[in-house]
Amino acid sequence: MNRSRDVQINEDVDFEALIQNKQLLKGLEQAGYARPSPIQLQAIPLGRLGVDLIAQAKSGTGKTVVFGVISLETVRAIGIHPQVLMVAPTREIAIQIRDVIRNLAKYTPGIRCEAFIGGTAHHSNAKLLKNCHIVVGTPGRLMALLHDHSLITRDIKLLVLDEADKLMSEVFGQQIQYINNQLPKKKQTLAFSATFTQELLDSFQNMMNQPQIVRLTTEVPELEEVQQYCKKISVEKQESESDYSQKLKVYKAKFEMVAELLSKIPFYQCMIFVNSVPRAVELSKWLTQEGWMSGHISGGLTQVQRMAVMEKMRDFKLRVLVCSDLIARGIDIDRVNLVINIDYPREIETYMHRVGRTGRFGK
Structure with missing residues (x-):
């Protein structure tokens, strides 16, 4: 398969040059990873040295494999308490x-990894934590496990922050500081994201020790080979018409344009982003009625419902997923090759994350 330049390397290097662990190499091969991407080539050797690391690369270029490899090279199957803690901003990413x-x-053999997220039974977590070497979780649930002493942290050697710009924002920043304060001071910390600002880099000062920075993008990240288009819609406003009625007409016109795009553009699966949760539900139902099997996902669904929708997408039982920015980041659905933005996102960085749901790993 042809892939864009941003996931290709010029050197004739494979993973055997980066990793000595034969079992891990076999796992990479079975998972379909033949040669490292640029971020993997640069960040894995640094991470294996044990240094603190801040890594920036575009969505879909293999960052999860970077910290996955570093983590699996760090842990030992002996010991009964967690050795690696990974934090993600959403349940789906975790x-x-x-x-x-x-x-x-x-x-x-012997390595266990479990996810701890909201929307699941808290009382069952203690059992999962027994002999769990790698803990992945969302900030709220991890805080709860730390608060009731279910999560033992004394053996943790590595902290990983995925989608670090989101984790260090006002939404999660204090929670991340609390979690970090409960961990051993002597540990390795890795932070990954597609976008980093100087303010974000400064926020790591009290969490990291002279971090190495791997930066593969320009100041304004671009997604190579992902074609982007804008479709203009104009709806005339009548003199006596209220602003609310006008908004309804605009959304109706947008819905109809979405249906037209789906009928004219060849695609496997499509993700549609809407800022309003009620509109997402409405659009999903309307598209299904129009013959496009659609689902929706937002923070208003239970965790069981959210997981069921994601499972349907991955099993190709749904062709269209209408969603809020809950899953604008980090989610891999291999067949998604069309993204439609009904609304512009509220934050500039989120646009890159939304569009990055397609073109995964340079496709």
Whole structure:
């Protein structure tokens, strides 16, 4: 398969040059990773040295494999308490990370990785934590496990922050500081994201020790080979018409344009982003009625419902997923090759994350 330049390397290097662990190499091979991407080539050797690391690369270029490999090279099957703690901003990303780690560790005996997220029974977590070497979780659930002493941290050697710009924002920043304060001071910390600002880099000062920075993108990250188009819609406003009625007309016109695009553009699966949760539900139902099997996902669904929708997408039982920015980041659905933005996102960086749901690993 042809892939864009941003996931290709000029050197004739394979993973055997980066990793000595034969079982891990077999796991990488089985998971379909033949040669490292640029971020993997640069960040894995640094991470294996044990230094603190801040890594920036575009969405879909293999960052999860970087910290997955470093983690699996760090842990030992002996010991009964967690040795690696990974933090993700959403439940879906946490589950996805867990699945990637499990695939990479498929031939590494004795290593256990579990995800701890909101929307699941808290009382069952204590059992899962027994003999769990790699803990993946969302900030709220990890805080709860630390608060009731279910999560023992004394053996943790590595902290990983995925989608670090989101984790260090106002939404999660204090929670991340709390979690970090409960961990051993002597540990390695890795932070990954597609976008980093100077303010974000400064926020790591009290969490990292002279971090190495791997930066593969320009100041304004671009997604090579992903074609982007804008479709203009104009709806005239009547003199006596209220602003609310006008907004309804605009959304109706947008819905109809979405249906037209789906009928004219060849695609496997499509993700549609809407800022309003009620509109996402409405669009999903309307598209299904129009013959496009659609689902929706937002923070308003239970965790069981959210996981069921994601499972349907991955099993190709849905062709269209309408969603809020809950899953604008980090989610891999291999067949997604069309993204539609009904609304512009509220934050500039989120646009890159939304569009990055397609073109995964340079496709």
